[in-house]
Every structure is written in C-alpha cells, then in structure tokens.
Amino acid sequence: MKNKCTGFILLLMVLALPSYAQWSVGLEGGYNQNALYTNAGALSFTKYAPLHGFSVGIPVQYQVKDWFSIQADPQFIQKNYQMKRTQFFEGIYQDNLNSYVKLPLMGHFTFGGEKLKGFLNLGGYASYWAMGKIKGVQADIFSDIESSSDTQQYDRFLELKKGYSYNESYTFDDRKDNRLELGWLAGVGVSYQYKKYQFFVEGRYYQSLTDQQKDYMINQVPRYNQTYTAQIGCLYQFTKKPKQSSSSN
Amino acid sequence: MKLIYSILAALLVMGVVSCQKELPDLEQPEQYVVGSFSEEFEAFWNGMNSNYVFWDVDPTDWDAVYTKYKPLFAQLNINRDADIRKAYTYYREMTANLVDSHYALIPSNNALLDSATINPAYKRIQKRSDFHPGISEQYYYNYVYQYYMGRNGLRSIDSTAGSVMVAGKISNSVLYFHFSQFDIKSRYENGSTADRQVLQYFFNALNDNSLTGVILDLRGNGGGNLADLNFLMGSFTDKAYTFGATRSKGGPGRLDYTPWIDAKVTPKTGARSFTKPVIVITDQYSVSMAEITAMAVKALPNGNGRVVGERTWGANGPLISNVFYNGGQFSTALFNLVYTSSQMLRYKDGIVYEGVGFPPDVTVNLNIPSFQAGRDNQLERAITLIGQ
Numbered sequence: 001m002k003n004k005c006t007g008f009i010l011l012l013m014v015l016a017l018p019s020y021a022q023w024s025v026g027l028e029g030g031y032n033q034n035a036l037y038t039n040a041g042a043l044s045f046t047k048y049a050p051l052h053g054f055s056v057g058i059p060v061q062y063q064v065k066d067w068f069s070i071q072a073d074p075q076f077i078q079k080n081y082q083m084k085r086t087q088f089f090e091g092i093y094q095d096n097l098n099s100y101v102k103l104p105l106m107g108h109f110t111f112g113g114e115k116l117k118g119f120l121n122l123g124g125y126a127s128y129w130a131m132g133k134i135k136g137v138q139a140d141i142f143s144d145i146e147s148s149s150d151t152q153q154y155d156r157f158l159e160l161k162k163g164y165s166y167n168e169s170y171t172f173d174d175r176k177d178n179r180l181e182l183g184w185l186a187g188v189g190v191s192y193q194y195k196k197y198q199f200f201v202e203g204r205y206y207q208s209l210t211d212q213q214k215d216y217m218i219n220q221v222p223r224y225n226q227t228y229t230a231q232i233g234c235l236y237q238f239t240k241k242p243k244q245s246s247s248s249n
Numbered sequence: 250m251k252l253i254y255s256i257l258a259a260l261l262v263m264g265v266v267s268c269q270k271e272l273p274d275l276e277q278p279e280q281y282v283v284g285s286f287s288e289e290f291e292a293f294w295n296g297m298n299s300n301y302v303f304w305d306v307d308p309t310d311w312d313a314v315y316t317k318y319k320p321l322f323a324q325l326n327i328n329r330d331a332d333i334r335k336a337y338t339y340y341r342e343m344t345a346n347l348v349d350s351h352y353a354l355i356p357s358n359n360a361l362l363d364s365a366t367i368n369p370a371y372k373r374i375q376k377r378s379d380f381h382p383g384i385s386e387q388y389y390y391n392y393v394y395q396y397y398m399g400r401n402g403l404r405s406i407d408s409t410a411g412s413v414m415v416a417g418k419i420s421n422s423v424l425y426f427h428f429s430q431f432d433i434k435s436r437y438e439n440g441s442t443a444d445r446q447v448l449q450y451f452f453n454a455l456n457d458n459s460l461t462g463v464i465l466d467l468r469g470n471g472g473g474n475l476a477d478l479n480f481l482m483g484s485f486t487d488k489a490y491t492f493g494a495t496r497s498k499g500g501p502g503r504l505d506y507t508p509w510i511d512a513k514v515t516p517k518t519g520a521r522s523f524t525k526p527v528i529v530i531t532d533q534y535s536v537s538m539a540e541i542t543a544m545a546v547k548a549l550p551n552g553n554g555r556v557v558g559e560r561t562w563g564a565n566g567p568l569i570s571n572v573f574y575n576g577g578q579f580s581t582a583l584f585n586l587v588y589t590s591s592q593m594l595r596y597k598d599g600i601v602y603e604g605v606g607f608p609p610d611v612t613v614n615l616n617i618p619s620f621q622a623g624r625d626n627q628l629e630r631a632i633t634l635i636g637q
Contacts, residue, residue, distance in 0.1 A: 041275040041501025176504040209268040
C-alpha cells in the first residue's frame, strides 16, 4: 500500500517538470472545518464532531505552462475536532486543538480568461503535528452534588457530579501518536490578475491518508483528518510574464 | 496533452483515496451473540481492549494474548463442560498479571459453579513476604472496644453484612474509629440507631479540644462508596485540598485517556480545620476506598496526617458502572461480571500505586505471636506516634 502511495506522489512530481518558468510568491489565510474519519468504537453516548480552525501560508508558484503551474504553500494549519458525550452525559466534552506545519505540493491548473481565471489544484501534502491543546469538561468522580429533596430527578450526569474544566497543552505519547501526516488535496477557486498581483479565493479539501495513531494495537480504530478550507490570498509575480501562446496542446 | 494531464491527475486522486485503513466494527461485549468460543473470546478480548483503564501502566502484552489464545479458544466447544473448564484456565492465565487489583472474573456458567472467582490480586497478595491472614472484625468489635478503649465509646454491628463500627477514646484523649466498609454516609442517613449513634459520637468528638489526635483504623476495610470520602475526610478540613488525580478512557484505543483531573477532598459544611495528628492504620487488606482515604489523610493540608502499618492491597482505581466514564466493568456470556476499575488514580506524588499498594510512612508489620497474645503492635505504634 505504501508503494502505491509513493508511486502516485512521484507521478505528481513528474507532471511538474519545468519547461516554462515564472515564479510567484504570496500570502494566504483561511478558515477551515476539520473532522475525523473514525468512530467511537463501542463507547456509549460518545461521538466525534468537527471543529473550526484557521490556516496561514506562503504560496510559492512556478509556472510551467500558461495553464499549468506547480505550487507549494508551506503553512501553519489547525486541524481541530471534538469528542463529546451525548444525552444524559451532555456537557462532557473535549476539544482537541491540533496545530500542524504543512507542506502541500500540487499541480495548479488554470482555465478561463486573461485576468479572471478559474483554477483547479490537485496534489499531496506532508505535515507534522507540531503541538496540541486540549480543553473541555469531565465529571469529577469524587464530587457529589447533594440532592435538594428525596424526589429530585436528574436529566444530566453533571447534575450528580461536578464538572471539572481544563485547558492545557496536549502531552504527546510516543507509543501512540503518529505526528507525521501524509495525504492528498484538491481545491477549486478563481483568481484575478492585477498587474503583477494575482488575488485568489479558493476552497480546498485535505484528506489524510495516514492514521493519526501509530499501529500499536489489534482492532485499532484509525483516525484520519478531513479538512475543508476556504482561503484567500495574493501572489506576486517576480519574473516578467512571457507572451502568452494562443492555445495549448 | 492538457486532457492527458487532467486524466492522470484524476487517477492520482482516485488511487490515493484507497490508501486508508478500514474502520473496525466494535461493539460492547454484552452485545455479542455467543454461539462458539471464538465469539466469546472476541467479546472478552475486545471488552478488555476497550474498557480496561490500566493499559498505560500494565505489563501485559494484550496483543500477544490475542495471538496466543485466539487459536486455542477456536479449538474449544462452548457446549462441552470440559471445554468450558479449559477456557476458565485460559482466562486465569490471560489475566494473571493485570495490575488492576479490583480485577475479578465472576463465572456465570453452570459448568463453573464450583470454580472460584478469578482474582489475580489475591494471588499477588499471597506472595507478599509480609502476608498474613486478615484480622477478624470481631477483634475490633470486642477486643479493641474492651481492652484498648476500656468500653469508652460506642459500637454497632451488622451481623448480616458481617460489618462493624467502633468509635471511642483510648486513654481518654485519642479518638479511635474503625469500620469494616465504606458505607458510613448511607448508614448515617438510613442505618440503624446504633449506626447513627456511633457516627454522631465520632463527628462530635472531633470538636473535643482535649483530643491529642485521631486514629482511623482501616485494617481489613474492603472499600465501598466514593461518597464517603468527603463525608469522612471533609470533617478534617475547612478548605478543599488535592490528594491526587484521576483520569478516564478518552477513546476506544488502549492508550486513549482524558487528562488527569484533580482528586479533591471537599469540606463538609461547617467543618473546622483539624490540626492534631491524624493517623490511619492500614494493612494488606485495606482496599480501594480504604487506600484512597489513606492517601487523603497523608495529604491533609496541615501536614498532620500519617499512614502507619502495612502496604495496602493496591486497588486504587475508583469504580462505577461502565457507562459513566466509558471504562471499567462489563460482562460476557461466560462471566456475570468482569469487575474492573472505571478510572486510574494517582497520588499527588504522581505515582500510580495500582497493583503495588500505598506504602505507609511508618511500616509496622503485624506481629502475629504478639497479636495472638493480646498485643496489637500496629495499634500501639499508632498510639505512640500520636503522643510524640
């Protein structure tokens, strides 16, 4: 399976062989929603939910053809998710706020007019789970809330036990946490050329292909990040754009 | 050319999508339809895999257990009594080194009616160099009350449950309290008149300024209700204090945990800060809440708490039904109950004493010949330490 993945990444790199050179560098920022592709196994009244995060990056583009560029945008991105208890246990949750340093590498396909263009990005990425924060509420097992009467009813566990709030750094566990993440991405957007500046708006999807955990146990439930990003940015062209050919083959 | 590139790119995306692993379909052990020993084994193994809370510190290689025993169970027939007995021995081997000292497998199958509960901790205790039989509850009810307290106190007994409560003063200045199990809050609220009188006596006496100290004798105490922690220890402090931390399962993986959250004693309404020495006597039969209480005594904010006697049993993890903290006890077709902790607990020094036992500050092993001759060297050492 690993060889298959590596083969596709190499294929992408072959696609990117330069024949037409133009460099652009810029800045981008976005807002995302990340969810885990996983399940809670046999845990009762427990589910994973998506959370929002943000990303900032420095896109670098190398134009090979007038319709095709290679793009890399090293970035800092949050891939957050929540694990929460439901129904009687509502109010007990943990937000996992995970920050990654990421290097997406993609083919940038453009179409449309001279100034206003549509584009499609397809590629892969490697990222490193740099840090994490966890915050949430757990029920304190030693704290009993006294009932006000013998006939008092309860709708929530947190009416019986006090909630304990926490907000702290996540401590990585080398036995379990896989901090290297590889995956693929696809994005669509529009760009507008104004002199040497290219402004763009893009919707992008990242799908992890590597489990967030090392393979450390039988019947392990894998966890894959799935991230939808809406981002805007601007690229500055460093080299003068050569005269466009009328068509491409 | 543009078309070829686009097709290749689409193939690239389609190809890499197939690199993901499949999600296993996991169910709670009670949901398995057990028609063979293979299913029973899967139910038990997966139940432990997901619900056992000590994998972080347990030396058992649970994957190796799967690899070794799955084919062995596959050879057994769940409808043959001889095979059920064979399976019982496999389960005993599989769980022999689990650190959870609450851990017990309670058989339900008719073929195992004459088989004992599988209890790895008891086997471990029997191998201790200081192992001795437990002290009878009648000893506290009769001998301590008459000989050491001179009948200066109150006592109650529940013959059905085999439990006693004894509270009184030794030498008119040391408040002594022994009880067999942690159900004192419920006894205070719903127990017999004698129960309530003993408890009221103890709590009233805590406010006696002539006291030189308190001895909580938790030898032989098998644990019980968590609510008793604040009910008892909340009488010794006027402010909340931390004695350790707990954590629960935080996901289906063996190493998925919530963070550690503070385990605290919360003062009872109107409680005063008790500044005189508080000594808790423990032995190898002080289990669960008895051990947690020993930790809470040692962590008293005034620094006046000490633990005297023997290292405890080693079952510190709190227990409650599985659903509340997503971990702990469950059942299978073969076992009425797989009895196991719901949370991990560590003392405030950061050490998890599960399977090890909470160590005393002053080690005093029970001197059996002396004890049989009527001298309780553990209690007498505690009395001496109060006076120092």
